[in-house]
Amino acid sequence: MSSDRLMRIHSAEFQAMAERVLRVTELTSRLNVLPFEDEAGKAELFERILGRPLPRRVTIYPPFYTDHGLNLDLAERVFINQNCTFLDYAGIRIAERVMIGPKVTFITSGHPVDPEERKLYLTGAPIDVAENVWIGAGAMILPGVTIGRDAVIAAGAVVADDVPPASLVTGTKATVHRSW
Numbered sequence: 001m002s003s004d005r006l007m008r009i010h011s012a013e014f015q016a017m018a019e020r021v022l023r024v025t026e027l028t029s030r031l032n033v034l035p036f037e038d039e040a041g042k043a044e045l046f047e048r049i050l051g052r053p054l055p056r057r058v059t060i061y062p063p064f065y066t067d068h069g070l071n072l073d074l075a076e077r078v079f080i081n082q083n084c085t086f087l088d089y090a091g092i093r094i095a096e097r098v099m100i101g102p103k104v105t106f107i108t109s110g111h112p113v114d115p116e117e118r119k120l121y122l123t124g125a126p127i128d129v130a131e132n133v134w135i136g137a138g139a140m141i142l143p144g145v146t147i148g149r150d151a152v153i154a155a156g157a158v159v160a161d162d163v164p165p166a167s168l169v170t171g172t173k174a175t176v177h178r179s180w
Contacts, residue, residue, distance in 0.1 A: 004144065006123055009119070014122070042060075058079075067086075128147070136155030139156060141159045148164050152167075
């Protein structure tokens with residue numbers, strides 16, 4: 001995993017992030033129980049979650065989950081289906097005309113592989129999704145991934161590497177890469 005960010009657990013930065021996660025979790029739990037037709041209520045909560053108004057032509061079907069919110073950058077004409085999760089502490093950028101199927105997960109943070117370091121640090125790297133991408137249901141996008149323009153991510157795919165423009169990626173195969 002790319003580690004553009006390395007944060008020591010129990011640091012002031014970690015404490016601030018943890019406080020933000022609690023605040024945003026409370027806001028998303030309120031968002032996810034609003035009546036679907038309560039556009040004003042959803043708009044107000046999205047503004048508090050994202051730190052700015054939701055772009056006018058973005059569609060998000062709740063339930064919606066994010067752990068930070070402030071580092072989620074959504075362009076115009078983005079469609080996000082229900083039950084998606086955005087762990088955005090290290091940053092997620094979604095460009096125009098991206099369609100995201102239900103239960104898609106974006107994860108920008110994790111832990112080092114080494115067991116001792118795992119207890120001490122969080123790692124993270126941003127995710128960047130270019131224009132006109134379609135991400136199928138249940139896909140998982142991992143830290144540091146860039147998805148090129150017009151690409152398609154198949155349902156259930158686990159994306160750990162960059163995706164070239166105008167290409168289809170599939171698969172969930174887990175393989176052993178190293179041992180310790």
